[in-house]
Amino acid sequence: MNExxxxxxxxxxxxxxxxxxxxxxxxxxxxxxxxxxxxxxxGLYYGETPPEEIILSCLGMLLxxxxxxxxxxxxxPTVARANELLLQLQLDEMEAGxxxxxxxxxxxxxxxxxxxxxxxxxxxxxxxxxxxxxxxxQLTTLFEGVYSxxxxxxxxxxxxxxLLMTTHHVTEAWMVGDRSSDVEAGKKNxxxxxxxxxxxxxxxxxxxxxxxxxxxxxxxxTLYDQAE
Numbered sequence: 001m002n003e004x005x006x007x008x009x010x011x012x013x014x015x016x017x018x019x020x021x022x023x024x025x026x027x028x029x030x031x032x033x034x035x036x037x038x039x040x041x042x043g044l045y046y047g048e049t050p051p052e053e054i055i056l057s058c059l060g061m062l063l064x065x066x067x068x069x070x071x072x073x074x075x076x077p078t079v080a081r082a083n084e085l086l087l088q089l090q091l092d093e094m095e096a097g098x099x100x101x102x103x104x105x106x107x108x109x110x111x112x113x114x115x116x117x118x119x120x121x122x123x124x125x126x127x128x129x130x131x132x133x134x135x136x137x138q139l140t141t142l143f144e145g146v147y148s149x150x151x152x153x154x155x156x157x158x159x160x161x162x163l164l165m166t167t168h169h170v171t172e173a174w175m176v177g178d179r180s181s182d183v184e185a186g187k188k189n190x191x192x193x194x195x196x197x198x199x200x201x202x203x204x205x206x207x208x209x210x211x212x213x214x215x216x217x218x219x220x221x222t223l224y225d226q227a228e
Contacts (some may be wrong), residue, residue, distance in 0.1 A: 007212070007228070008192075008228050009228065011117075011170060011172045011173060012144075013112060013120070013175075013220075014164060014191075015176045016122065017121055017130050017134075019179065019196065020102075020182075020196045020199075021101055021102065021139075021217075022100075022133045023101065028090060032055055032086065034085070035082055035086045036050075038085055039078065044078040045074075045078060050071065055070050059179070060178070060182070062124050063150070087129055090129055090132075091132050094132055094136040095136065099136060099137070101137050103216065105217050106139065112220065113142045117224070119142055119143050120145045120170075121145070121148075122147045122157060122175070123147070125149065125150060126148065127148045127150040128150070130146060130148040144168060147163070147164045156181070158184055158185045161175065161186070161191075173192070174186075174193070175189075175192070175194070176194045176220070177194075178196040178198075178199050178206065187209060194214060194220065194223065195207030195210030197213050
């Protein structure tokens with residue numbers, strides 16, 4: 001945890017899902033390879049499956065932008081089918097018990113909830129995936145709201161966080177996430193940003209502008225307890 005400024009206890013905390021709460025690669029990578037196997041079988045994609053590193057580097061982006069990088073120039077039918085397959089296959093992996101949250105996520109969220117902190121998810125992912133991850137890991141009851149770009153059709157995470165804050169009358173919050181989109185969403189909405197630097201596929205450059213950077217999720221408890 002880097003040297004921190006004086007923080008005030010927040011009314012709420014807003015969490016990114018992938019790379020922050022959820023160990024995305026536990027379901028993403030198996031589903032990713034299966035998706036391309038099916039696309040090839042259906043004649044919608046030819047050639048080698050794009051390297052895993054490409055899709056991992058895209059996490060935090062809107063899905064439409066992810067496919068622009070993974071399969072540039074792909075036609076609308078291929079992209080639509082890839083969306084459908086990737087979502088369903090990831091949900092299948094979750095239901096099979098393959099997925100995992102990061103260490104101490106459940107315990108930390110429970111502690112913050114018990115302290116009266118209002119907890120939210122703000123993710124650029126699809127609605128079924130984001131809510132499915134929370135449901136499978138029995139976290140839904142801890143969240144006052146689970147917001148996703150897929151459900152609200154927001155153009156950016158800045159807009160999604162603004163919508164969340166307006167809807168729930170949140171005025172002072174911490175935005176907790178691992179991507180530049182999280183930093184931007186927090187800062188452009190006038191909130192504190194806690195950058196998460198523990199995902200294996202993370203990039204510290206993504207977190208430039210964060211107020212504090214943590215290297216394990218449970219450090220949020222210390223930050224909260226020490227806040228004024």
